[in-house]
Amino acid sequence: MKGLLSPTFFLQITLFLLIFLLVVNKSQGSPISTEVDELPPAFPPSTQPQPFIPLIAPSPLRPFTNNSVPKLSGLCSLNFSAAQDIMTTTATDCWTSFAPYLANVVCCPQFDAMLVTLIGQSSKYSGVLALNATHASHCLSDVQKVLVSQGASENLKEICSVHPRNLTEASCPVVSVDEFESVVDTSRLLTACRKIDPVNECCDQVCQNVIHYAARKIALNDLSTSDGNHSMPGPKARINDCKNIVVRWLASKLDPSTANSVFRGLSNCNLNKVCPLDFPSVSSVVKECGHLIHNQTACCKAIKSYVSYLQEQSFVTNLQALKCAASLGKKLQSANVSKDVYSLCHISLKDFSLQVGLQESGCLLPSLPSNAVFDGTSGIGFICDLNDNIVAPWPTSSYLLSSSCNRTTKLPSLPTATSSQNGLFINTLVLPLLFTSILLPKRLL
Numbered sequence: 001m002k003g004l005l006s007p008t009f010f011l012q013i014t015l016f017l018l019i020f021l022l023v024v025n026k027s028q029g030s031p032i033s034t035e036v037d038e039l040p041p042a043f044p045p046s047t048q049p050q051p052f053i054p055l056i057a058p059s060p061l062r063p064f065t066n067n068s069v070p071k072l073s074g075l076c077s078l079n080f081s082a083a084q085d086i087m088t089t090t091a092t093d094c095w096t097s098f099a100p101y102l103a104n105v106v107c108c109p110q111f112d113a114m115l116v117t118l119i120g121q122s123s124k125y126s127g128v129l130a131l132n133a134t135h136a137s138h139c140l141s142d143v144q145k146v147l148v149s150q151g152a153s154e155n156l157k158e159i160c161s162v163h164p165r166n167l168t169e170a171s172c173p174v175v176s177v178d179e180f181e182s183v184v185d186t187s188r189l190l191t192a193c194r195k196i197d198p199v200n201e202c203c204d205q206v207c208q209n210v211i212h213y214a215a216r217k218i219a220l221n222d223l224s225t226s227d228g229n230h231s232m233p234g235p236k237a238r239i240n241d242c243k244n245i246v247v248r249w250l251a252s253k254l255d256p257s258t259a260n261s262v263f264r265g266l267s268n269c270n271l272n273k274v275c276p277l278d279f280p281s282v283s284s285v286v287k288e289c290g291h292l293i294h295n296q297t298a299c300c301k302a303i304k305s306y307v308s309y310l311q312e313q314s315f316v317t318n319l320q321a322l323k324c325a326a327s328l329g330k331k332l333q334s335a336n337v338s339k340d341v342y343s344l345c346h347i348s349l350k351d352f353s354l355q356v357g358l359q360e361s362g363c364l365l366p367s368l369p370s371n372a373v374f375d376g377t378s379g380i381g382f383i384c385d386l387n388d389n390i391v392a393p394w395p396t397s398s399y400l401l402s403s404s405c406n407r408t409t410k411l412p413s414l415p416t417a418t419s420s421q422n423g424l425f426i427n428t429l430v431l432p433l434l435f436t437s438i439l440l441p442k443r444l445l
Helices: 007-029 080-093 099-126 133-149 177-183 184-195 198-206 206-219 235-253 258-272 283-289 295-308 318-334 433-437
Strands: 053-056 373-375 379-381
Touching: 080 099, 080 258, 099 133, 099 235, 099 258, 177 206, 177 235, 184 206, 184 235, 198 206, 198 258, 198 379, 206 235, 206 258, 235 258, 283 295, 283 318
Parallel strands: none
Antiparallel strands: 053 379, 373 379
16 A cells, blocks of 8 residues: 555546546537447437447556467468458457456457358358368467457457367358359348348348358258268258358358458347346345345345346346346246335346446446457447446336337337436546556456
8 A cells, every 4th residue: 555655656646637637628628429339229219428438448567469479370271361350350359358248248249250251251262161170270279369469368269169160061061162152042142131230130130031041951952862861960950050151151252341240230139139147046035025025125235235246247238138137037026026126226227237447337238239449548448338227127017028129019218328427437438557447347357
């Protein structure tokens, strides 16, 4: 603590306050606007200010990136230069300290999209839409080395559960570009997936249905000559493996940036369907909140303690938070908790996401694809809403969250930043390196 009382520290404090005042004065004269993705039509547009981007810089004691040239195997045929910008985006999205917490929402969807794009672009020269087992192992290792050299986590393969087999054809019987194009209606595929609306696609599934149809067609392409080989995987597994072949072919026909955007949009359709959090036993909550609640204070303490465990797991999107609130509510209801403990104890949607900052405020990410951004001065930032306090909806027979595409279901408004709230920096946040640790999640310190 003596070091914190040194003259240098007070000088840094003064510098921080001056910068903060300059930012506040500037924002009052000409507000900074932060562009965010359009939200699903089930949630009407808000006239309130958009969520801000918290910029989170690394510790001044360690470099942001390794700035080193990775030693590659020399045995990988993938053309890294064809997707150089996408690899840089992936490294930022999977930055070493945040990868485990952004894995489900940002990092892994981008990592998967990058791998698909790499193989697809390389197929223009190789003529095949998959790697063999040996090359797959070398390429996955080389890809990780390149990403780590740019600041990504060294455990990326484990975090995203990606294995060399994911780069091969697996059980799909079609691997060559020529054979694929002779079997699949490629014109229909390109028309449906050349450009997707990330909102309507999740509901109407135009591109997804065409991908499934093409995957099914090539998956069943050689069954008539299989001679009853019962060791082959079932049709469903083959179709899933063939979907990888289909999207790689798409990646070969689109420019890397467009392909990456399409695949990120498709991945978000899937990740927003379910809650990614792990729910332990609710016995402690049931004990205090079950049947008739005799002690409201004890009940609220129990539910907040339970939710605090969820807050240590990962960031979630606003739609995932709705799913998580519904899942936990149903779990409690089945255990004889009939009272709406969310309203009773002021449990909001952001309470289901990772907590950041000294305010210990939950951070909800947009339901549409978003990337982290890197600023050489400020560090890492991502679109995030720390401000709104939408009460988590308690499941009822009249409130069914079966699908966000059900336009007749009235869902809560999406969390948005409100300039009237105090204690948070609105629009943008830029801090000297010394102070950025106040924004880091507790488990990252």
